[in-house]
Amino acid sequence: MPGRATAAELRALPGRATAADLPDSPGPGPVVDRLTDPGIPADADPRAGVEPRVGMAGLSLPYQIVAAGVLSVIGLIAGIQLAMVFLHVAPSNTLTKQHGEAVDQWIYPEFEQNWKLFAPNPLQQNIAVHVRAEISGPEKRRTTPWMSLSGEDGKAIRGNLLPSHVQQNELRRGWDFYLGSHDSQNRANGLRGRLSEQYIRRIVMLRLSEHDYGGDVLRIQVRSEVRSVAAPAWSDEKISTKPSYRVLPWWTVTAADLPKGSATSEEADQ
Structure with a gap:
């Protein structure tokens, strides 16, 4: 004859379990809801057991591709800007001697650097x-x-x-x-x-x-x-x-x- 289910087994079952179903229970008691059980994450899907996706992972594939492209362009421009400013303030070197005109055209006049503040x-x-x-x-x-x-x-x-x-x-x-x-x-x-x-x-x-x-x-x-x-x-x-x-x-x-x-x-x- 099968024995009574344990508390862990009852929590794993869908739906609700009462205190009377638990072992060594003195009788009917308050209802235990698996959604409020501290053993189960609050953001977990009670049906699938899978946490919801957040950030870019929550977007559809086309939007993920667009977002990745935009971030790549922003990162590329930021990298070029940092490289140009570095070459502009750095001592004369092989790169500035060969591509100094391109660096000046990028920097001047909006991004000119000087030390007058100090x-x-x-x-x-x-x-x-x-x-x-x-x-x-x-x-x-x-x-x-x-x-x-x-x-x-x-x-x-x-x-x-x-x-x-x-x-x-x-x-x-x-x-x-x-x-x-x-x-x-x-x-x-x-x-x-x-x-x-x-x-x-x-x-x-x-x-x-x-x-x-x-x-x-x-x-x-x-x-x-x-x-x-x-x-x-x-x-x-x-x-x-x-x-x-x-x-x-x-x-x-x-x-x-x-x-x-x-x-x-x-x-x-x-």
């Missing part, structure tokens, strides 16, 4: 970038007054709790890029210099396109105004705050300098 003598000057333009008119050409591009950025930033990266850094970093790649006679130092000049010209024309001058911009001229920061009131240091200027030559506007969709006066006449 300089023993941080910048103590206020630098503003100005521009004026030669405009075509119905009878003769005219030249606009100097306009402060840095001043426009300052107005957009003041009182703005979340100023954009462009307003804070585009012009400043572009001008710093230009100064670092040209000599005192405004002669470009190779590819970096040519890229920096092209970058400044595009920034200037983008800003000028926001104003209506009643004609086409034929030429532009850029200058910087540098003023030393005054010494604090408690200091005996004497610092001149008079401005000094660096004026660049006139640049003739070309199609490559214009914002997308614009045209020079020569192209408009054609």
